[in-house]
Amino acid sequence: MKELFILAVVTFFTLLTYWLVEPFAHSQMHKHIESEGFAYKDLPALTKKGDAARGKELVMGAGACAGCHGIKVEGMPAPMDPVTAAQSYGVNPPDLSNAGVVFDPKFLAALIKNPAHALMVEHKFDPAKGQMHPMTQFYGAGGDLDQEVADMVAYLQSIAPKAEELTPVMAFETACGRCHAIHYPYVKEGEAYPAWTQIGEKPAFKKKQNALAFEQKVLDYQDALTKYMGTLPPDLSMYIRSRGEHHIKTFMENPQNYLKGTAMPRVGVTAEAADKVIEHLEDVGDSKRHERASVGANVMIYIFIFAIFAILWKKEVWRDLH
């Protein structure tokens, strides 16, 4: 039939144009980076079985971790407030309570041994030029270094919540939240959550003085962070729409893939924690996605019925015309 032929021609040129300006053009503009599934193949596997009790001694003692990091689950607050910490180290060292579940064990071990290497920021921190990474390398407490590191990792895993208990917001805070703000508050399952700043959740203040004092702290922190990173790491509120899941995941996995020489470190999260981070970004930047899916299904059903009735009406009217 002639009309179907015309429709086929129109559809062909429409799809051709679409293919050229979308999939084809984007394949030419950005290189495609395949995820390695957060396997961290360049890092050595853990060969020793760690002992959490010995690990605790090392973390508290010879490892001197607690000198910079807080461990809230063990009742140990951070030694410094975030602003002072950022002014001393460039960025606030993370609380280690969730580190054992958010970060990959291989990555944690490599980080303890050589932070700049594990974080992929050796181009910024060259000990030969006196540029030391703010996190001190662990040279060992006298025994087998690999065993000691395995013990410390085992300890961090033992205090961390189980993988299924890890919430999206916990994953985000531990992995991203000390450099990236999210200035959109959000509602999840009927509960309202405040906006996130690099120094923590933004509280609701009754007095303007307090709000301004908090703002000042955030700005001081951001200044220190900007100096350390070269630029203020971006706010991630809309990243789920501006970058999308694939880009964010492969970027977290290895930032150097996209921006050679970038100051952004490898985050070292597990595949599950990466999913949680994505879920958090969706909760904030694409909070209506479930509604979109359900409304979409209903509208599609309705519009099919609409089209069927329209076709039947046309057939009725045109019966006399042929």
Added chain:
Amino acid sequence: MKNNSRRGFMGKAFGAVAGVGAVASLYAMKRSWDPLPSVKAAGFTTLDMSAYKENELVTEKWRGKPIFVLKQTADMVKKAEANPKDMERLIKIGNDYFMVCLGLCTHLGCIPGYDSDEKSFLCACHGGMYDFTGDVTKAPPPRGLDIPPFKIDGNKLVLGEEGPEYKKMLENGTTLRA
């Protein structure tokens, strides 16, 4: 007949008067779209060049963008003289030489930091480097820091106006139009 032509004339005259009004109001509409005085005032930044100290980077602001001003030491000028390309980037005011550049990395627009010991700029984002005249010394930036349009006015520098020294820089390719 006489009446008709009279009506014709008055009709044309009325049209002319209405036209004058329309043109006058067009003028008012055009003026309403002009940049506001406050916007215009903010478009020109005057720098008093006698206030800067040698080898101390000061960041000024022009049209919302950071402007680096670095007064050169005698040593730096000597080094720059060895390389005519570097010398062309400097602005001479009185007997002093200045580097005045847009403080944005020409790679992806980060703001480079100045190391006064090394006398060089390092962009912490992707490791690009510039020397004390703002010329690029290490990729990825494709070119040296851009120089904003300027005009020398005694020992003052007006940013936003194009003086003969700036036009010369454009011609010999020292900078792109920022």
Added chain:
Amino acid sequence: MAHFTKATSLHDWLNQRLAIDTLRRVLATEYWIPKNINFLWAMGMVLAITFGLLLISGIFLLMYYQPNVNLAFDSVNYTIMQEVGYGWLWRHVHGVAASVVFLIIYIHMFTGIYYGSYKKGREMIWLSGMLLFVAFSAEAFSGYMLPWGQMSYWAGMVITNLFSGGSLHADGLVEWIRGDYVPAQAFLNRFFMLHVLLIPLAILGLIGLHFGALRIPHVNNQDGEEIDFEAEAAKYKAGDKANSKVIAFVNDFMSKDMMVVGIYLIFFFYLVFYHYDFAMDPVNFDPADGLKTPAHIYPEWYFLWSYEILRPFSTNTGLIAFAFAQVIFFALPFLDKSPNAVPASRRGLFKYWFWAMLIDMIILTAMGKVPPEGAFSTIGLYAALTFIGLWIALPFITKTEKKV
């Protein structure tokens, strides 16, 4: 003064005052359309429906949008997308419709070109349609500024820079358009005004003109046949609907239109809910930042072909070529010297001209988006030259056309 009698019904009351029976007859039941048409003739109605969707969704967006450089991005991406009930739906409908409306406009235009519907008294239909195209382009561009994302800002910067006229250096004109040296508050505010008031008003007026222009020459048909509308209408009214070459606008033509609209809406809502990224560029979900240029700056897909005509040349030549591309479609009825107003398939060399033009514009569209490097810029250059060449050739190849 007209004579009014006591009304016997509301219908009669209205009829005495507004002549609604006459209006109905003239505009609907006795507005004659040729029967020999295909679904491409429904694109006008599809466009009207899409414009309606844009208008309605736009009204709801307008209630929460803030035309302020500090608030605009969040008012769209937070207030409308996350807070307002179904705000996300209005935005997706608005964004997708703004893109799809151009697809339909292009189909509508190429239909007109293929069937010669711009000739023999139908010139004003074509010209008013081209004015609508320009108005829609301005509406799309001004609307693209409003979310104040990275692409809004940089597209605004690049497009307004075009007005400097290359080496004319009319920087004053650019600053006058922006109301500032760079796109800022004054710029956002005036484009907001253009988008929600001035251009929509112009579009409504032009739609009226476009419809009015159809009245005297009537709608064209699939074979370019000259129809005696009065004789055919008389046949129809006498009850011989099957043998009449015309149909009534309502219900005959309308029912076919609505069938096409129904099928179109399946496609449209699929895009709204499941495939919206092509119309809502991810880069524009980054807030505007005058200190950071995005890696690739490109306009929306429907502007790419004219953007590509600008790109492969040096600044001045490019601007002249660009200006040429913007206005040349207006001249189509006057450059086509052929005496025939029939489908391109029966028109000798014009048949090849039509398909060459269509394919060339698709190539220009594709090359306008990819980075202008290597083979792409060569292809882009040849496609741009072909575009100009085709227009120069048009009067010559149509002049030699034999009367069919």
